[in-house]
Amino acid sequence: MDPEFWLMKWHNNETGFHEQEANPNLTQNIHRLSLAPGSRIFVPLCGKTLDIPWLIKQGYYVVAAELSTIAIAQLCQQLDIIPDSTKIGDITRYDGPGFTLFGGDIFHITPDMLGNIDAVYDRAALVALPFEMRVRYTKHLRDLTGTAPQLLITFDYDQQKMDGPPFAVIANEVEQHYIDHYSITLLHGNEINLKGKVDAQENVWLLKAGA
Numbered sequence: 001m002d003p004e005f006w007l008m009k010w011h012n013n014e015t016g017f018h019e020q021e022a023n024p025n026l027t028q029n030i031h032r033l034s035l036a037p038g039s040r041i042f043v044p045l046c047g048k049t050l051d052i053p054w055l056i057k058q059g060y061y062v063v064a065a066e067l068s069t070i071a072i073a074q075l076c077q078q079l080d081i082i083p084d085s086t087k088i089g090d091i092t093r094y095d096g097p098g099f100t101l102f103g104g105d106i107f108h109i110t111p112d113m114l115g116n117i118d119a120v121y122d123r124a125a126l127v128a129l130p131f132e133m134r135v136r137y138t139k140h141l142r143d144l145t146g147t148a149p150q151l152l153i154t155f156d157y158d159q160q161k162m163d164g165p166p167f168a169v170i171a172n173e174v175e176q177h178y179i180d181h182y183s184i185t186l187l188h189g190n191e192i193n194l195k196g197k198v199d200a201q202e203n204v205w206l207l208k209a210g211a
C-alpha cells in the first residue's frame with residue numbers, strides 16, 4: 001500500500017471512508033483522554049476528516065498528517081481558511097487557526113517537527129495499512145508521540161471475506177503493537193457492516209501510559 005495507492009484514491013474521488021460528521025466514537029469518548037483546554041492532539045493520516053473542525057471547536061489544538069494535497073485542499077476549504085505553508089524537505093507544513101498539518105509521508109515526519117503531543121486520535125489510520133506497514137507505523141507513532149494517551153478505532157472481521165483497506169486488526173494485534181508501552185482498555189464494541197460487504201465489530205480502544 002504505497003503512497004501512490006492513496007494519491008490515486010483522492011485523485012479518483014474514491015473517499016468512501018470520509019464521514020459527513022464528526023465520528024461519534026470521538027465525540028463520546030474524548031473526555032476519556034483527560035485533556036486540558038488547548039491540548040495538542042495528533043490526528044495521523046487525517047484525510048479531510050470533520051473530526052478536525054470538531055476538535056478545534058472544542059478548544060483543542062490539532063496537529064495532523066496527510067499525504068494527499070487534494071485532501072489537504074478540501075480540508076482547508078471546509079475550514080474556510082488559506083493556511084500559511086512552509087517547506088521542510090519533502091514535507092509541507094500548513095499552519096492555520098487552531099491547527100498545524102504536515103503534508104507528506106508520515107514516515108518522513110520527525111518528533112522535532114511535530115513538537116509536543118498530548119494525545120493521539122487514530123481513526124482509519126492504523127486500519128488503512130497492511131500488516132508490515134502497521135508494525136512500522138505503530139513504532140513511528142510511538143517515536144513521534146511518546147506515550148501520549150490514544151483513542152484508537154479498529155475493525156475486527158474475517159479478512160478472508162474482504163480485502164482491506166480497512167484491514168482487520170484484532171485485539172491480539174492491538175496488544176502486539178502497544179502492550180509494552182500502554183495499558184489498553186476496550187471502551188466499546190459496535191456491531192457494524194463494512195462497505196455493505198461484511199459484518200464487523202468496530203472496537204474503540206483507550207491507550208494510556210504504563211504497561
Ligand SMILES: C[S@@+](CC[C@H](N)C(=O)[O-])C[C@H]1O[C@@H](n2cnc3c(N)ncnc32)[C@H](O)[C@@H]1O
Nearest residue numbers: 006017045046047049066067105106123124128
Ligand atoms: C482511510 S483514510 C482515513 C482518513 C481519515 N482518518 C478519516 O477518518 O477520514 C487514510 C488516509 O491516510 C492517508 N495516508 C496514507 N498513507 C499515508 C502516509 N504514509 N502518510 C500520510 N498520510 C497517508 C491517505 O491519503 C488517506 O487520506
